[in-house]
Amino acid sequence: VTFRSKLFWLFTLALAVSVGLIAAGVTVVTRQAFEQMYAQHTDALVAQFQREFEQRKQDVARRVQMITDDEATVRMAIALNQPQADVSAYVNVATGDSKSHQLDFLDFVGSDGSIISSAENPERFGYKLDWLTQPEDWPSLGAFLMKVNTQEGPAVGLIAVSTVRVGDKDLYVVGGERLGKNFLASLVLPVGMRALLYLNLDPTFQAVNLIDQSGPVVEGDRFASFIESETRHPAAQIFKVVSGPDPANTEEFHVLPLMGRQKELLGVLLVGSSQQEMVAIEHRIRTLAEGVVAIGLLISLLLSWWGAARVTRPVRKLAAVAREVSKGNWKARVDERGGGEIGQLARAFNQMTQQLSEQREHLVQAERVAAWRELARRLAHELKNPLFPLQTTVENLQHAKDKSPAQFEEVFRESTGILLAEIENLEKIIGRFSDFARMPQPELSSVNLNDIVRGVVKLFEAQFSAVGRPPITSEFHLAEDLPSIQADAALLHRALENLILNAMDAMPAGGVLMLRTNREKAEVHLEVSDTGTGLAPEECERLFTPYYTTKQHGTGLGLAVVQSVISDHGGRISVESEMGVGTSFHIYLPLKPTARPAVTPPVAETREAVGAQKA
């Protein structure tokens, strides 16, 4: 995963989480606000209903008082106060008056409590309403709820009582409204709210007694537990009725107990508010929040992409420049424009590259000087050896000039022989340097590495078992199925010679020379190991440096030539050595070199100690 991707996802996550949290927070706060507002609204409506209920009570009391104050009622009271009054003449009065004053219940009752006329129960004349003759301040009591027996059965009414006193007798006027569906229909309720009325007319809950403005409530049994609870402990309370899994079908009911004159529970009013609007609002809020989150996420993605690109662009440029530098382009520089850490990094990188470039130049210069010095020292050393015999021979010749011709001839013949030999030696020295300087490009052809290995070792077999020196045993572990490679057989031959010579030098006390070949993927591997003295780690590091040698009479070009040949074949060489154990050279050659690769410094591996000599 790239830095840019990481940044992108980090930014996206941060922004998405932020947007999500904000959206969730706004949603929660808004929903709470709506719920609070809705609750206040409901409370206001319940309070409004209570006011309306009180107003209705006053209205009922007012209408009953109007009947009481009516002239006909007063005349009836006067007539009934007469001895032998004909009560039957007034038996139908209540029916007419109840209609004209829009009362569901109306009774004219004599001073003894006997019904004279009853609108809701016309045939109940003569029967007594004992509760009416109880001492009570009816005018101040106003309207109250009570259970009324009608022809259709018991009902609950909002009743008011008024009296007409003539002489010492009262004529009671008892009127009221039925608490039923018409009463509910007359209530003004906003959309989404409904009023239910449970008439507590039976000892246990009866669904038929739960009505709304159109009649018995459908599936009224759902309310049974709430109403039974209310009948046991009458009090204002709130409960919710859930219908199915959809929360929109949930209704919240404010329950108001309707108590009678004797504090008995006569009814339960349920003002229900549908949660549909609330759920719809919540749904809209949620949809809006989801939209905001979605848009936020999209913007987050874009901003993250843009931000990550903006932040990583200098880094990517820095990486590209670093790659350029790694390829050797020391002049590559990063754009330092802009401030902040990235700018500082760019400046630091450029500064570091500049310093590295300068240090490298210094190092190269120093190495070059060192190489030249080494070369000069080596040349001086190599040339000084032949020069001393030359000088001695020339001086012998000069001294022999004074001798007899025969002696001179002998000296001359001997000296010229020595001079020619030393000159030849000098030519050889010069030729080796010249050969290294003029390493030929490999001429590729299909060759079998095993054949080369066997051929080279065969040349050295005589030396391995030469008289006067400890024997060296050669071991072959050559893969028989080793594929042919595209290589220059002569160059590989020369390189292998140098490695074997090096191994022989490392085993002055004799030992084992092991040669191993095998295939590794697209390469062939050649291992040349000796059981010599081994090399120190610092020796391993400089082993392939030209003119570097650990031997008394080496030119320091042998392994440099080996590395040059392997490199020219697109291969690589490494060394691992352990003091007192031996040294192993590993050569990897491609089956088919594609192009001449850059010179790769060999890898040196040290086991424990180094003690090998170098040709």
Added chain:
Amino acid sequence: MFAVAVRVQTARRPAYGQTLRVDLGGVVNSLDPAVAPANPAEAEAKREIDSLIYERGNPDGTFAGVAGSGPFRISAWDPGKRVTLAANDDYPAGRPFVDSVEFQMGRTPNDRLLDLELSAADFAEIPAEEARQAVAGGVRVSASHPDRLLALVFIAGRPAAQDARLRQALSESIDRSAIADFILQKEGAPAGGLLPQWSSGTAFLFATAADTVGAKALVSQIGSSPALVLGYDFGDSFEQSVAERIAIDAHTAGLMVTAQPIHAGGSTGASGVSPDARLIRLSMLSSSPRDSLAKFLATLQPIAGLDAISLPEAASPEQIYAAERSVVDDDRVVPLAWYPQVYGLSARVRDWQAPAPGDAWPFADLWLDGPVGSVPQKDHP
């Protein structure tokens, strides 16, 4: 049935050209004697029309012979709506004083009362319980003797009818005075027996007062809470009021009585529940107590399943009383109230005499005088 008399034109009576406007409650769809009336209201209306167009009636109350042989002839006929009778100039007993009688059919009690108050009708029968209101509305009212009986009859075969204590408890729980005074607005009288006092002279021997205590005692003996359905004629507000009052009285005594309307002539209630008892109206067709009782028993017997009671033609008052007592004490028939036929008359109707039980309306003997809106008078016998 009809008194034969010769009408004599006098100087104070007006000239011809007068029409007596009559409101009928029933709807007569056919005047053909072979076509049976569909309901009691139609039968009653048809009987009154027939009594004017036929010379002679049968003992069973029907008429036969030649249409137009009576004091009037049919001059216009709109079935179910209106019929106009013209005076028969050749009527042997003398031409009627009015030139024609126009019957308007299907008039409800309220319509009839309104027509009378507005002088849109000269004659109409009005319910007894409406008589006081009619008088208060300025209508001239005439009432007969209380010759109609409202009774509660337990229907034979129903379980409730088998329990004598239940029948007695219900009978004792009923406040008959309340029915007579309040529902009938004092136009009736509590009935303890089957015949009225003016007819039999023995009605006072039958108790009419409610005995709620006794009824409660009987109910407590029954054990299980007794309940029965009391049927009344569908659309009859008078019977409905009585039935509901009985239900209230019975409830006070501990009986659960449900008042339920039933269709005319049917025993099945509107709700599909067969009533255990029903209200029934009986009309005396004769002033003779023996004939009236015999007629009543003939009507009640198939409904209540009464034991057969034979009344000799010349039954003595004691025999009549004994028969009456046996029926009443069995409580299968519970007499409730006697009430009269009440007629509303316009002020211009003259020489009106309320008909005797079983007699038709004496339109041939009426004459009309005076403007509409004359001062009403009550023509009680």
